[in-house]
Amino acid sequence: MRLHTAEDEMDEEARADSVRRVRAGVRIAVDLGRVRVGIAKSDAHGIMAVPVMTAQRGKNDMSALMRLVRTESPLEIYVGYPLNMDGSAGPAARAARAWALRLAKRVAPLPVRMIDERLTSVIAHRQLHEAGRKEINHRAVVDQVAAINILESALEQERVSGGEPGIAVTALSASCEADQRAESEHD
Numbered sequence: 001m002r003l004h005t006a007e008d009e010m011d012e013e014a015r016a017d018s019v020r021r022v023r024a025g026v027r028i029a030v031d032l033g034r035v036r037v038g039i040a041k042s043d044a045h046g047i048m049a050v051p052v053m054t055a056q057r058g059k060n061d062m063s064a065l066m067r068l069v070r071t072e073s074p075l076e077i078y079v080g081y082p083l084n085m086d087g088s089a090g091p092a093a094r095a096a097r098a099w100a101l102r103l104a105k106r107v108a109p110l111p112v113r114m115i116d117e118r119l120t121s122v123i124a125h126r127q128l129h130e131a132g133r134k135e136i137n138h139r140a141v142v143d144q145v146a147a148i149n150i151l152e153s154a155l156e157q158e159r160v161s162g163g164e165p166g167i168a169v170t171a172l173s174a175s176c177e178a179d180q181r182a183e184s185e186h187d
Contacts, residue, residue, distance in 0.1 A: 022046035022158045025075025028068060029151035030103075031117065031143050032080060032096050037061040038143025040151050041072060046158070049151040051144035062103065069107055077103065077110065078166060080117030080150045097169075104169040113166035115154045117146070 024044060031038040039052045055064040069077070079100040082092040089097070097114065104112040157165035 022155055023075060026072045027076055027078060027151060027154065028052075028065070028072065028074045029078040029115070029147045029154065030065065030080065031146035031150055032061075032082075032099055033057060033143050033146075036143045037065075038141075038145070038147035039065060039068065040144060040147035041068070041074070042151055042155065046155050049148045049155070051141065051148060054141065054143050062106070065103070066106065069110070074110065076164075077107065077112045078115045078150055078154045079103065079112060079169070080146065081114035081167070082117055085118060100169045111164075112169040113154070113164065114169060115150050115157075115166040117150050117153070 023046070025046070026044050027042045027046065029040045029042075029049070031040075035057055037055045037057050039055065040049050041052050042049050052068060053064060055061040065077075079096060081096055082090075084090045084093070100112050100114055154165040
């Protein structure tokens with residue numbers, strides 16, 4: 001049996017100081033799929049992420065999210081940023097940026113931030129498989145699980161860095177406009 005010493009207490013305090021707290025407030029995370037949009041939210045303390053809904057992409061995705069924003073009054077919204085494995089922005093990332101920019105204009109001054117989401121859908125499928133859910137039933141919830149993974153990643157980034165996670169959509173707007181000009185010149 002080991003006695004608890006003053007040194008042990010100092011170690012515990014150092015560990016507690018090294019774990020930063022997140023800002024208070026609900027966060028909403030969005031996973032944009034080609035067909036569906038998964039939405040998750042955190043509790044007001046930024047501890048737990050829960051699934052909210054899956055919306056049809058393009059049909060009711062923005063209006064469903066706007067209803068949630070009105071009822072939850074979130075601190076910020078995170079949108080998954082599906083970068084390529086090499087960190088470059090392909091068509092899916094450019095589409096996510098454009099969608100996030102439209103969202104940011106609708107919810108201003110509420111911050112919208114892009115969170116790197118490489119492999120979140122793959123991880124979500126694996127989590128559902130490990131939970132015993134059949135592959136055929138994944139479609140209904142995989143986007144929500146991916147949104148939870150995006151949210152948990154953002155909260156962890158905030159805990160570790162002490163700052164806001166991801167990239168502010170306003171910082172990406174110039175890049176998005178440049179992409180749109182390049183695409184129109186290419187056509």
